[in-house]
Structure formats: structure tokens, C-alpha cells
Amino acid sequence: MTEHLTWTHGGHTIEISAPEMGELVDLAGFDVERVRGVWRCRFDDRVMELEEGVSDPALVVRRIVEGGERPDDSFVWWMDAVRTDREPRERELAARVQQLFDAHWNTRVCRGMWSGPDSDGLDLDPDRKQLTVTGLPMMLHPGRWRLTLELIEGALSDLPGLHVDIMAPGDQVMNSLDDPVEVSDRRISWEFERPNLVFALMIRRTADCVSRPARLAMPISVQPLDPPPGA
Amino acid sequence: MTPSRPSGAISGAVSGRADQSLRATLTPSKKQHAMSTTAVDLVVPASSAARPANSHFLRTRKYRQNPALAMKMPPVYTMLSVYEVGRKQTRTEVAVAISRPSTARTARYTAATADRFEGVEDDSVDLVFAGQTTEHLWAHELTGFLLQAHRVLHVDGLLVMDSPN
Numbered sequence: 193m194t195e196h197l198t199w200t201h202g203g204h205t206i207e208i209s210a211p212e213m214g215e216l217v218d219l220a221g222f223d224v225e226r227v228r229g230v231w232r233c234r235f236d237d238r239v240m241e242l243e244e245g246v247s248d249p250a251l252v253v254r255r256i257v258e259g260g261e262r263p264d265d266s267f268v269w270w271m272d273a274v275r276t277d278r279e280p281r282e283r284e285l286a287a288r289v290q291q292l293f294d295a296h297w298n299t300r301v302c303r304g305m306w307s308g309p310d311s312d313g314l315d316l317d318p319d320r321k322q323l324t325v326t327g328l329p330m331m332l333h334p335g336r337w338r339l340t341l342e343l344i345e346g347a348l349s350d351l352p353g354l355h356v357d358i359m360a361p362g363d364q365v366m367n368s369l370d371d372p373v374e375v376s377d378r379r380i381s382w383e384f385e386r387p388n389l390v391f392a393l394m395i396r397r398t399a400d401c402v403s404r405p406a407r408l409a410m411p412i413s414v415q416p417l418d419p420p421p422g423a
Numbered sequence: 424m425t426p427s428r429p430s431g432a433i434s435g436a437v438s439g440r441a442d443q444s445l446r447a448t449l450t451p452s453k454k455q456h457a458m459s460t461t462a463v464d465l466v467v468p469a470s471s472a473a474r475p476a477n478s479h480f481l482r483t484r485k486y487r488q489n490p491a492l493a494m495k496m497p498p499v500y501t502m503l504s505v506y507e508v509g510r511k512q513t514r515t516e517v518a519v520a521i522s523r524p525s526t527a528r529t530a531r532y533t534a535a536t537a538d539r540f541e542g543v544e545d546d547s548v549d550l551v552f553a554g555q556t557t558e559h560l561w562a563h564e565l566t567g568f569l570l571q572a573h574r575v576l577h578v579d580g581l582l583v584m585d586s587p588n
Contacts, residue, residue, distance in 0.1 A: 193587070193588040194587050194588065199587070201558075201587075203559055204558045204559060204587075205558065205559065205560060205561055205562075206558065207558045207586060207587045207588065208557075208558075208586070209588055210588065213557070213584065213586070216565075216569060217569060217582065219569075220569035220570060220572070220573050221573045222569075222572075222573065222582055225581075229588070230585070263588065264588070266588055267587060267588060268585055268587055268588060269585065269586060269588050270583075270584070270585040271582075271583070271584050271585070272581055272582075272583050273582040273583075273584075274579055274580070274581060274582075275572070275573055275576040275577065275578055275579065275580045275581070275582065276578065277578050280569070280570050280573050282566075282570060285566055285569065285570070286562075286563075286566045289562045289565050289566045290562050292562075293561075293562045333561065420561040420562075420563065420564075422536070422538075422563065423561065423562075423563040
């Protein structure tokens, strides 16, 4: 739901769904007793903005009341899980959590840049003289990271002046990615190091112009090369 | 996509909805749990109902309008608490990790990390509550948190969480 709403919080890693958390607590030795939703946002194939209709008391009540029975359609889920005498399946739990992070992390990184998993990429308009694409705030833990851009259509030579910065709010450049570690016609990777945990980071990509139509694959990949501290 | 607005028809009860069938089958101990975790069932007045969503929305909007604000806002306000419910009518609360604890006078606070509840004995608590917390954890912390919750809770103890979907 947060993805559909293009909603973000600079301190979040990934947000998972209630069914996904249900899988995790089962592996951890719990039985899910109850799941409820708070603030319905999805109505069939329509997604309402968080504040949409808040001036309409009837709609507000409806979003509250119906959200309770529809956690999957709500902005927040609430779960009660009962501890059983089953031993946690620790290895499977860790593997499933990592699987969820692998599945959701890049879409989290790219939130605000493109419309979400229903789209495979972002058209780079050749009519614009300068292209800037900025994501919403996120956080990166200390350590080394690799960022990779890949084109579905066009070639990197069609993007003169392509430049990627890791930005903090206030246009503060935290990492300016100058020397790629890997380049091909359609794919380019940089590595960078974050000395400390920084909240509300975002990525800014700029190109002077786009000489021919190009399409950037989404989500872009921003993967840690070092594990988070304490892992 | 520009979502269209559903009609405002009300299709459910407006007041608090206690799950009576569940309550009826609970042991006394679990009734206590249920009473302590019914907040999700409460329907608050319309004027304040959207505040949690509003606050998130406003924060996102502020980020977009003035990203410099994001650095001034405390990045994580989250609390992970372990309660011992009903023991001599007192409550023990261990605030774990990254956040500021509540100001409940009956609480005892212990700083620890989300994946290591130091100072909390095995099978010793009735309820672990993690409100708006798990979405702040890295993978190893989330795994560790669930394992620690299992360790400190006794059998039939309750793990309660809420999180953005």
C-alpha cells in the first residue's frame, strides 16, 4: 500500500504486508490470532490518497470501519500472534526475511521515481534539455554500496552528461558517483562508501539531454556490499 | 492513476467492536491480553480519526517541499516495549533500542537493541508490543526481534505489532 501511495518515511527500511509478517511469525513459532487494518485506502482497483475525502465524515467513517476487516487494503495492519511451544525455525526465518528484503529493497529505494512494479521502466524524454530524477528520502547504513543503472531502450551514449549523486536534504551531496566500476552499452555501475548511517538520503540522477528516446529500467539497483553493522 | 472516490456509504458499526466470540473463549490470562490490545477495534471520532495518516502524509509532503526539514526531524520515533501485564497491578516495560520511551510512571526502562532483549529472562513476559517498529529494522534485526520475542514470551503470550502495509 505504501508503494501504491508513493508514501515514504526516511527512517524505514522496507514495509511488509500482513500476510508476509504472518509467514515470518509462523516461522518464529507463533500462531496468528488476529489481523486488523487501519484506514482503508484500496477500494477494488482504486487507491485513495491518504487524506482524500477527510472532509467527508461519512467517507472517513467508512475508511475506518471497513479498514478493520481489510488489512490488505489498509494503510496500516495490526497483528496479534500467540507464542506457541513450537521451536522457531531460525534458518528458514532468516532466509525468508532476507528474501523479502531482496524483493522489496530496490522498489523502496526508487519510490517516488516511478509509478511502481506495474511499470518496468522510466521513459527519458528526448525533448527536455536537462533531465533530473530524484527519489524520496530513504536511509543507507554504513558500508560500501553498489548502484547500477540499466537501459531497456537506447544506449548510455544517448545520455550525455549522465551523473548520479547520493543526496541529503538541502541539496547536500553525500556521494558524487564519478568513476563507474562497470560500463557497457546499456549498463553502468558505481560503488560508493557511506561512513555512517544517514537518514533521508535520496538519489539524484541528471543528464544534460537525451539525444534519442531511452528507457531506464526500474527499479534501479542499490545493493549493500557490506552487511549492516551488527549483522 | 487518479483514484476515484468511493461513495460514503457506511457499511459497518461506528462504535468500538469488541470481538465477543473471541473474548468468550479466552482464558483469564488472555482476556487480559485482549483488553490491553483492543485499540485497533476502537473507532475514534471522525475529526481525529485520520491524524495518524495525516501526520505521515504531512511529513512526506514536508520532505517533498523542503527536504532540509527531513534532517531536522528525529528520524525514528519508535518504541519497542515488553510488558508484564497484571503482576501485582504493576507493569514492567522495557523500551528497547532506538527510541524515546513513554512516560508511564509504572514503567522500568532498559536500553537494549531490537534483536537482543538484554536483561529480559526467558519465558518471563505476557506481551511484547512493537508499534510502528518493524519497518525500521534491517533484515538481521527483524529476524532477531522475532526470535527474541519468542524467547521472552511464555507459551500463550502475545506478540502484538502494527506497521504500515
